[in-house]
Amino acid sequence: MKNDITDQIISCLIKEKLITDEQVRHAKKIKSKIVSSKRLLDILKDLKYVTDKQIKTALAHHKHSLKIGDLLVEFGYITNEKLEAALRIQKSSKGKRLGEILVEQNFITEDDFRDLLYIQFGFLHIEPDIQEVDKELISKASIKLYRHYSILPMYQQKGKPLIAFADPFDEKSLKGATEIFGSDFIIAVASHNAIFSSLNKVEHGSKTTIIKEDPDSVQAIVDSIIQSAILEEASDIHFEPFKNKFAVRFRQDGILVHYKDFPLEIRPMLTSRIKIMSSANIAEKRMHQGGRISFDFNGTEYDLRVSFYVSVFGEKIVLRILNNMNQLIGIEHIGMSPKLLKRFLQDALEIPSGVVLVTGPTGSGKTTTVYSCINHIKKPEISIITAEEPVEYIVKDVIQCSINPSINLTYKETLRHIVRQDPDVIVIGEIRDTYSADVAVHAALTGHKVLTTFHTEDSIGGLIRLMNMDIDAFLVSSTVVCVLAQRLLRKVCDKCAEPYHLTPEDLYRLEYTPADVAKSQFAKGKGCSRCRYTGYKGRTAVFEMLILNEFVRDAILNKKSSYEIRKISIETSGLLTLLEDAIHKASSGITTIEEIFRCVPKLIKPRSIQEIKRLQGN
Template sequence: MAAIERLVWLGSFWILLAAAWMAFCVWVDSDAPKILGDDVSWSLYFVLAGAAWFFLSYAYGLGLLPLFLLAFPASFLGYVAYRDRHAPSTRTILSERFARKMVFAAASKIGIERTVQKWFPERHGAPKDSRPEAAIVILKKDGSPVDGQGQGQGAQGLDRETSQAVKTAQEIFEKALEMRATDIHLEPKVGDELQVRCRIDGILQNILSFKGAAAKALVSAIKVCADMDIAERRRPQDGAFSVLNSGRKFDVRAASGPTSFGEKMALRLLDSDGGVVKGGLASLGMRKSMLKALQAIVQQPHGMLIVCGPTGSGKTTTLYVALSEIDVLSRNIVTIEDPIEYRLDNISQSAVNMAADLTFAKILRSVLRQDPDVILVGEIRDKETAEIAMQAALTGHFVFTTLHANDTATTVTRLLDIGIDTSLIQSAVTAVLAQRLVRVLCPKCKEPYPAPAEFRQKIGVPADKEVTIYKEKGCPACHGTGYKGRTGVHELLVFDTAIRELIVGHPSIEAIRQAARKAGMRTLQESGLAKVVAGVTSINEIVRVTK
C-alpha cells in the first residue's frame, strides 16, 4: 500500500512538473514573437530542453530531479532577462512596475487590496486603477488624447477592443522610439497576419506580428488616431497625429492603402522639437575642408545650393541644418515644402497643396513678392520650378533646393535634360552637394580586422603595410545589428570657372566628374572609404550605399 501511495505521489509530482514546463513553453511561444520579433530560438530551446529532461528522467530515474529544479528557474530568469532588454518599459517583468502590478492584482483577488494600499501608498505603489501608466501618450490633430485605458479627461470614447488596440499601439511606438526608428510599417500577410516592421538606421527590421482580430483592431485604432475613415479600406488615406514620449513630442504622418491581403499602413516619425536639425553643419560628418567650404557657401547673399541623392538620403534634413547656420533674425527666410516636416522658429513655412492647385512654382512666384532673402524650395520637379528658382538666385536671393540624382555630375546633366538653359545653370548654381547616409558601427561591439589587399590598393596604401579596419558584430546595445546611428557621406562640387565653361558645351557626366576631380573634389566612394579607415563604418555599408 505504501508503495502505491509513493507511486501516486511521484506520478502527481511528475505531472505537475510537466504541466509547469508546458505552460512556460506556451507563454514563451506567445511572448517571444511579440517582444523579440523573428527570434524563435528561445521557444525552440525550451521545448527541446524539456523533452530531453523527461527522456533522461525516464531512463535514469529521479536522480536528475535536483538538476531540473535548478535548471527550470535559471532558464526562466535567463529568458526574462534577455526579453526585458528588448521590451518596452511598460512590458518588462524584472521591474518595480510589474511587481507592483502583480501585488495589487493578487491583493484584489483575496480581498486585501485596501490593506496593501496602506503598506504601499499610491506614490510608491500602483495607480488607482492598478494598471501601469502608459509611457506614450497619443494625441489627435486637435490635441485631444486617445487613451489606451479608455478613460481620462478629454479621452476619446472607444470600445473595449479599440481601446486595447490603442494600448498596443502605444507599446509599439515606445519600442520604435527606443530603437530610434524613423518609420513604422504595418503590412498584411497571408493567413490574416499583420507584420510590424520598423526602419532603424535606414533598414527595415521585423519587430512584431499580430493575427486575426488583433491585427484588424490595431489598424483601426491607428486610423482613429489619424482621423481616417475606419470603414474605408479600398482607397488610400492620409492622416496625422502626435505622440508624447516622456515629454518629448513626435509628429506622425500616417498613410494607408489597399493590398491583396488587406490594408497596409506606413507611419513616419518626425521629431517636432527639431532635435534632428540642431548642431549645425558640423553634425553632418563632413571632413573639415568640405565643412569650411559649405559654411562659406550658405552665408553668401545670392546663389543656389542643390542637395542631391536618392529618396531617404537625408536631403531635406541637410537643408534644414544649413538654414540653422543663417541668422534668422536679420534675414527673411521662406520655405516651400511638400509636406512641412519640421517646424522652425522665425522662418515662414508654406506647404504645397495639389488639391488647391498650389504647386512649387505657383507658391514660389508668390514668395518672390514677399521680400525674401533666403528661399528653400523642397524639390525641383519640373522645368518651370527650376527656372523660377534660378532666376531668384540671380536677382539677389539665396536658394536652397533638392534634386533626385545619384551624384554631383549627374545633377548637372539632369538639369540639362529637363530643358534648363546652360547659361542659366552656369550663372545661378553656386554648388551641388551629393550625399548618402551610412550606418555607424556600434562602438561597443565593432570588431577589428586587417584590411584586405584590394581595399589597401583603393586607398593608396602599400601592399606590405597593415591597415586595421572594423566590421559589425551585434550586441544588446545595438539590438544585434552591429550598427547604431547614421552619418553622412558627401561629395561637394563647387562651380568654379572651369566647371562653368565646361557646362556651355553640354558635357558628359564623366567629363564633369574629371574636371571636378582635377579641382580637388572627393567622390562619394572616396569619402566613404575615409570613414572606413577612421573606424566609423564598414566596407559592406559603403558598398551598399554607393553601388
C-alpha cells in the first residue's frame, strides 16, 4: 500500500522529467543501506534531485488515484496513527469531511490541508483578491446565497467562470454553484476565512463588516466562547491574531486545543468587547494591558484574569479562568501514594511550625496542592492568612488577600503587614525574591507555619536556590521542614487504554534492562471521542518529597553539593525522585512513558520498578 503511493509519485516525477531512473536507483540503493525507515521521497529531496514544491506541482498536473489521507502521511504532515484516529472519528460522525476532522483535532493546519487538496485534484489554489472579482459574475446571485454555499465567484477564465470553494467536495456547495453558474465552471480552492472575508468586503465595501451594526452578536460570540471554555474545563482561552485569521484555542489538561477560527474582520469587535467586559482601556491598542472579568454562568460567578498583548497582527488576548476547577481537591486525592501522604502529613503539614515549600515550573499544579494543604489544616482554633497573586479559589474561613501591584498593593507591602495579623499559618503565594524568602524564613523562626511555592526543577534545587538568595544555610536548615517538588502528567483515558510495551529506546532513556520492567503494566490511550482522540483524560501529579532530617540538615550546614544532598536524602529519608514516582504511575497504567519524557527531569538513574514499588509500600 505504502510502496504503491511512492511508486505513483515517482512515476509522476519521471514523466515530468524532474528525475531520472538512474537517480531513483541511486536513492533506492541508499535507502537499502540505512537502518532508519526514511522515505524514498525524503532521500530524493536530501540528494537535492527534486524539491518538495516540484513534487507537489508535478502531482497536481497529473492524474493519479492517491487518497488525500495517504498523501498527508507520505508528505509527512501527519503520522499513520493520527490518520487512523481521524478515520475512526469520521466513521462515528455523520457526514464530516476528513479534512475538517484533521483540522479540528489539531492534527494539521487548514493551510496544509488545502495545500494537499490542491495536489490531489489539481485544483488551482488561490488567495482571493476582491479587486479581481468580476462584478457582473458575482451579481448573478446574492452575497447571502454565496455565504450559504461557502463559495466566491472570481472571474471568467477561458470562457468559464472560476469559482473559489472553501470545500470543493461539499455537495451543497457544488449543487449551489451548478444552480447559479451551470455545470461548466473551474473549481479553485481558497480558505473558508478568505472566502467569507471577501464576501463581506464585496457586500459592505472594504471597511465595514457584517456584525458592526449588531453588537448583540459580538457579545453572544464572546459569551459562548467563555461558556464553552468553562464547560470543557479549560484553564485558559487564547485569542490569537494572525495574518489571515483570528484563532481561538483552549488550554485543556495543560495542552492548547484548537477551538475555532474567526474571520479577521470581527477581531476588532471581539477585542473591544473583551476590553469593555474586563474594564480595560478600549482606546489603547498600542500598549499591553490587563483586566478582570466577573462572569456569571449556571449560577456560579467565575473570575477571569485578562491579558492583552500587542503583537504585529493586533492584540493577542488570554483569559485565565481562575476558579474553573472542580472545587478544592482533598489532600488525599492530589496523587500521593498512601505511604507518601502519611509521611507528608505527619512530618511536614501537621507539625505546627516551619516552612513547607512546594516547587515546580508554571502549570505544575503547585497552587492546587497549596490549596489542598490549607483546606486540610484549617480548623476553628487557628488563624490562616494568605498573600496571593491572585487569589484563585476562595477557601471558606480563611483570610485571603489578592496582591494588586497596579494600586500599589504589592507583595512587599502585604508581607510587611501579614506578620502583624497574629496568624498561625501564613500562606505566601510565591517566593519570588530575597524579601519574600526572608519573610517566610523569619516567620517560621518565630513559630509560624508557612506554606509557599517556588519555581525550581526539583526538591533539592529549592533548598540550593534559597541559599543562593542570601538566606543563611543555618536559617534554611532550621526552618524548612519539607520541600515538595511536583509535576502534572496527563492521565491515560481509561475508555481507550491499551497495553503498551516499552521500546528499546524507552529502556535506553530510562537506563533500564527488560528485566527491570518485567511484570509492569504500561498503557497508552489509542484515542476515542471521550478524550478528543488524544488518548488522555485528566491529570495527576507526581511528587518528590524531601523531608529535612538531621542528616540532610547537616549536609546543608556543611554546604554539600546538590548531588550529595540528593544521595543523602535517598539513603536516609527514603526520597523517591520525581522520575521514580512518575515511572511508578506509568508502570501501573495511570500515565504514559511519553508524558514522563515530556514533563519530568532525569537527574539520576532511577531504581528498578520492583525497588520503587517496595519503597512506595505497594
